[in-house]
Amino acid sequence: MTDATNTQGETIATSTQRDLGLKKRYSKERRFQALGITAIILGVLFLVMLFLSIVTKGYSAFQQTKIHLDLYLNAELIDPSGNRDISTIQMPIRYNKVLERAVSKAVGLDPNDKATRKQQRVAKSLLSKGASVDLRDLVVENPDLIGTRIDYWALADGDIDSFVKGQIPRDIPETQRLVKDAQIAYIDQLVEDGAMEKQFNTNLFVNGPSSRPESAGIAVAVMGSIFMMLIVLVLALPIGVAASIYLEEFAPKNRWTDLIEVNINNLAAVPSIVFGLLGLAVFINFAGLPRSASLVGGLVLTLMTLPTIIIATRSALKAVPPSIREAALGVGASKTQAIFHHVLPLATPGILTGTIIGLAQALGETAPLLMIGMVAFIKDFPTTPLDPATALPVQIYMWSGEAQRAFTERTSAAILILLAFLALMNISAVLLRRRFERRW
Known part of the structure; x- marks a missing residue:
């Protein structure tokens, strides 16, 4: 009886140890699985955060702010000689005055009024410095446009574009932002008149690098x-x-x-x-x-x-x-x-x-x-x-x-x-x- 009792006790003890060993092993497996799932979740989370960060910062670049101008290509400013000489009409500086007069009219200023010269310069600052180059390329490609009036969407300045896209807040002091109050007043007026809007940014896909972000492309x-x-x-x-x-x-x-x-x-x-x-x-x-x-x-x-x-x-x-x-x-x-x-x-x-x-x-x-x-x-x-x-x-x-x-x-x-x-x-x-x- 004693031997039988001892054998039965040893069997129960061995079974208990085996069950405890199985529980520990299963517990380790569950912890390992939990760690693996956690690692996957963290990896996917960081990847999603990175992708969302890139998307939220980059999607706006596929649109570009442009200003609609009733543009008169004055032959006296662009080609004074009237010879349609390419070396003459391809000078971008000849188109600055044309654009300045057009954007001044767009905001309700008289280009011939010398008393509003300061306001005209503010209006001109809404345009990209590369707008004259873009207009020059259009005229060089088709010189017959000289002396005619065309509807033209001019490229807005990079800072103006950032303001229109909401990247530069308007509720901070003027000294702390790149866009001045006078410019904001003209922007609001142009947007209300439908003369300023965001369009698909073709420059990003057809242009080369540029020091001006609004003209830069890949x-x-x-x-x-x-x-x-x-x-x-x-x-x-x-x-x-x-x-x-x-x-x-x-x-x-x-x-x-x-x-x-x-x-x-x-x-x-x-x-x-x-x-x-x-x-x-x-x-x-x-x-x-x-x-x-x-x-x-x-x-x-x-x-x-x-x-x-x-x-x-x-x-x-x-x-x-x-x-x-x-x-x-x-x-x-x-x-x-x-x-x-x-x-x-x-x-x-x-x-x-x-x-x-x-x-x-x-x-x-x-x-x-x-x-x-x-x-x-x-x-x-x-x-x-x-x-x-x-x-x-x-x-x-x-x-x-x-x-x-x-x-x-x-x-x-x-x-x-x-x-x-x-x-x-x-x-x-x-x-x-x-x-x-x-x-x-």
């Missing part, structure tokens, strides 16, 4: 980015795929190939600014290629993208079952035929996915481009990869350092456009993989 930067992405695609894709095929299918397995594989993996983790230093030393200082050119930027980004494409391509080749190779070899195909006729087509979805992801990574890089001088102020559109250019991430970097308030919204708007490009490329990669991928 077109030149986008063109430079396109040139660089084309160079990366033309160089990185064939080189990366060829290197991957050799390493995965033909190279002998020895210490040298192992060393190459380790270095490729290490290059994928090297900070991008190191590639910029390499490009500065090799392509500019040694090879003598032009500084700030899209060609140099594309070569640097190619070096940076190659490890990503090689790693992705090798993974895609490994995912093809060995039976495909064996079947091709079994019916008499050579190893090269088996690779290029059977294995490579089946690995194409993974290769395309890796290439698009590599291009998206290159599109968003800034540091290596700063090292090769693409931070310069480039206003003219590049026509070849050898012309000076900049890139969209670099343009964002330059705008972020500007002191004017209006550049803040343009910086955020450019970030939104860049994010849209990156999202489109990543979505394309996912769709291509799902469309062409085969399950084994």
Whole structure:
């Protein structure tokens, strides 16, 4: 009886210990799951906060304040000689008086009354300093407009635009804001008359960089980015795929190939600014290629993208079952035929996915481009990869350092456009993989 009682007691104790151990283990698992869920929630929360911050600051840049003017293109002011000489009519200073007279009439002033000269200057300050350039370009494109009267929407000054958008409060002392009371009075009058309104900001998409935020755009930067992405695609894709095929299918397995594989993996983790230093030393200082050119930027980004494409391509080749190779070899195909006729087509979805992801990574890089001088102020559109250019991430970097308030919204708007490009490329990669991928 004593032995039976002891055995029963030991069994109950063992069972109790086991239950306690299970409870502790389940408790640890629940805590671990709670920590994981909390981490995910925090990550998503911070991402949403960041995105909302960019959107709230940048959405207003897609609209621009303009002033409607009944504009008389006085031939005596624009082309006194009457010869329609381009060198004469393309001088922006000739259009300042035309705009001043028109905006003075718009606010109810007599342009010929010398007693209101001060008020006329205040009214003229509502216009952007680039308004005369825009009007000049319109007249140069169509000289027949000289001597006629047109309805014209002139670009408002950047500070006026910020005030109309509510970014500059009116209920603070005049000495503490950039827009004066006299200007506010004219703004209210123009808005009430329907002569001042916010319109879609086409300048953001068709203009190049400018010292005036209301005239600044991303077109030149986008063109430079396109040139660089084309160079990366033309160089990185064939080189990366060829290197991957050799390493995965033909190279002998020895210490040298192992060393190459380790270095490729290490290059994928090297900070991008190191590639910029390499490009500065090799392509500019040694090879003598032009500084700030899209060609140099594309070569640097190619070096940076190659490890990503090689790693992705090798993974895609490994995912093809060995039976495909064996079947091709079994019916008499050579190893090269088996690779290029059977294995490579089946690995194409993974290769395309890796290439698009590599291009998206290159599109968003800034540091290596700063090292090769693409931070310069480039206003003219590049026509070849050898012309000076900049890139969209670099343009964002330059705008972020500007002191004017209006550049803040343009910086955020450019970030939104860049994010849209990156999202489109990543979505394309996912769709291509799902469309062409085969399950084994």
